[in-house]
Amino acid sequence: MYIINKLHIILTASFFSTALTFSSTVYSGETIEVWKSPTCGCCEKWVSHLKENGFSVVTHNTQNMQSIKDDFGVPKKLRSCHTAKIGKYVIEGHVPATDINELLKMNPTDVKVLSAPGMPAGSPGMEMGNRFDPYPTVTYNTNKEFNLFNYHSK
Numbered sequence: 669m670y671i672i673n674k675l676h677i678i679l680t681a682s683f684f685s686t687a688l689t690f691s692s693t694v695y696s697g698e699t700i701e702v703w704k705s706p707t708c709g710c711c712e713k714w715v716s717h718l719k720e721n722g723f724s725v726v727t728h729n730t731q732n733m734q735s736i737k738d739d740f741g742v743p744k745k746l747r748s749c750h751t752a753k754i755g756k757y758v759i760e761g762h763v764p765a766t767d768i769n770e771l772l773k774m775n776p777t778d779v780k781v782l783s784a785p786g787m788p789a790g791s792p793g794m795e796m797g798n799r800f801d802p803y804p805t806v807t808y809n810t811n812k813e814f815n816l817f818n819y820h821s822k
Contacts, residue, residue: 698772699724700759703736704750711750714762714793721765723754743808746783757782762791767805767818781808782817791820 700718704711706729718725730736736751740758748761759768760783771782783806784791790800802821806814 698754700752700754701726702750702752703728703730708749710793717792718765742781746785748787762793763805764792778809779807
């Protein structure tokens with residue numbers, strides 16, 4: 669009886685552990701399209717970050733990033749070097765994969781853009797040794813409002 673109960677506990681724990689692991693990574697299976705300059709090294713590092721976190725990435729090299737940002741409706745104060753699209757969301761700059769996953773999990777209907785404005789040191793793709801500048805990720809919604817999504821302090 670003891671062995672059967674112990675086996676039941678182990679199998680139950682294993683099931684929930686697997687279910688939790690699956691549910692936390694299911695959003696990373698999404699395909700994300702990235703528009704970037706063909707010569708930008710930090711953009712390539714960010715693409716690698718996405719791939720390392722399970723995203724399927726389609727990359728478009730272009731010299732005309734401003735028109736891409738204009739076409740996707742990225743406000744000037746949220747802009748960075750590369751722009752991506754996943755589902756109905758635009759991802760601007762060095763946004764961590766964890767934030768993208770969280771956005772996809774939440775699936776807000778009013779959010780248009782998730783951005784890591786500028787090029788913060790220590791963000792994915794902008795690693796600079798031990799240097800890390802705390803930075804926010806910000807959403808821009810259909811009401812043209814900006815909201816703090818996350819704050820990265822290391």
